[in-house]
Amino acid sequence: MQPSFDAMEGVLSAVVGYMGGQTDNPTYDDICTGTTGHAEVIQITFDPHTVSYSQLLNIFWMNIDPTTLNQQFADTGTQYRTAIFYHSDEQKNTAEESKEKLNQSELFEQTIVTEITPASTFYKGEEYHQDYYKKNPLHYNRYKQGSGRSGYIEAMYGNNKRIFDNNN
Numbered sequence: 001m002q003p004s005f006d007a008m009e010g011v012l013s014a015v016v017g018y019m020g021g022q023t024d025n026p027t028y029d030d031i032c033t034g035t036t037g038h039a040e041v042i043q044i045t046f047d048p049h050t051v052s053y054s055q056l057l058n059i060f061w062m063n064i065d066p067t068t069l070n071q072q073f074a075d076t077g078t079q080y081r082t083a084i085f086y087h088s089d090e091q092k093n094t095a096e097e098s099k100e101k102l103n104q105s106e107l108f109e110q111t112i113v114t115e116i117t118p119a120s121t122f123y124k125g126e127e128y129h130q131d132y133y134k135k136n137p138l139h140y141n142r143y144k145q146g147s148g149r150s151g152y153i154e155a156m157y158g159n160n161k162r163i164f165d166n167n168n
Contacts (some may be wrong), residue, residue, distance in 0.1 A: 003133050008059060010050030015043045016125040016132070020086050020117065028126055034077040041085065043122050047113045053091055057098045060084065062157055063149075065101070067110040074147035085119040092116060094143055107156070 005014040018026050021038030030036050044056055064082045065071060072080045084099075086092040095116045103112050126132075133140040144150050 001060070001129065004063050005042060005043045005056070006131075008051055008055070010047045011044060011056075012047060013043075013045045015045075015122075016129045017041055017043055018079075018123045018125065019043075019120055020083060024121075027121055028129065031079045032077075034079055034146055036079075038079060038123070039081050039083050040079055040125075041083070041122070043124075051092050054057050054098060057084070059097060060100055063100070064114070065152060066099075066114040067108050068114040069113045073152065074143075081106065082114040084114060084116045086116065087119050092118075 001013050001015060005011050006144075017040075018031055018036075018038040018040045021031075021036040023030060023036035026038055026123065027038045031040065033037050046053075046056060066082055070076065070081045074083065086095055086097045099112055099114060099116065102108070105164050128135070
């Protein structure tokens with residue numbers, strides 16, 4: 001998901017890491033056990049005068065399957081659950097409205113299971129995870145294709161992003 005946020009005007013940084021668990025200073029190896037309670041996340045710092053929180057949510061929704069519990073494409077486990085971690089009541093309300101709009105859009109046959117929860121301590125991921133798509137483009141692109149992510153995004157949205165047109 002990092003490339004989509006990095007490409008967005010107004011995003012100042014997109015840092016890969018972990019949030020939502022009970023283990024202090026988890027490592028990637030810890031997260032992979034599925035026992036820390038953390039989710040793999042991206043912490044976005046943005047200029048609200050250039051890009052809105054709603055626009056960031058749109059990018060998020062269009063890069064996940066929000067109907068699968070504890071899984072994203074080929075990756076399974078609680079660490080791969082989809083979640084929006086909010087930092088204010090305004091963000092919480094905007095995220096809940098966005099989720100409800102998506103649920104009512106009839107784009108998905110199943111209910112959206114993405115959790116919306118208060119942000120907790122963010123733990124930055126290891127350096128080799130940061131900008132992974134730039135550092136390892138061949139592996140990243142093979143995984144993106146092989147995991148089903150690319151095909152899913154194309155099948156769901158293609159060039160038709162109508163559901164998000166009025167949610168900026």
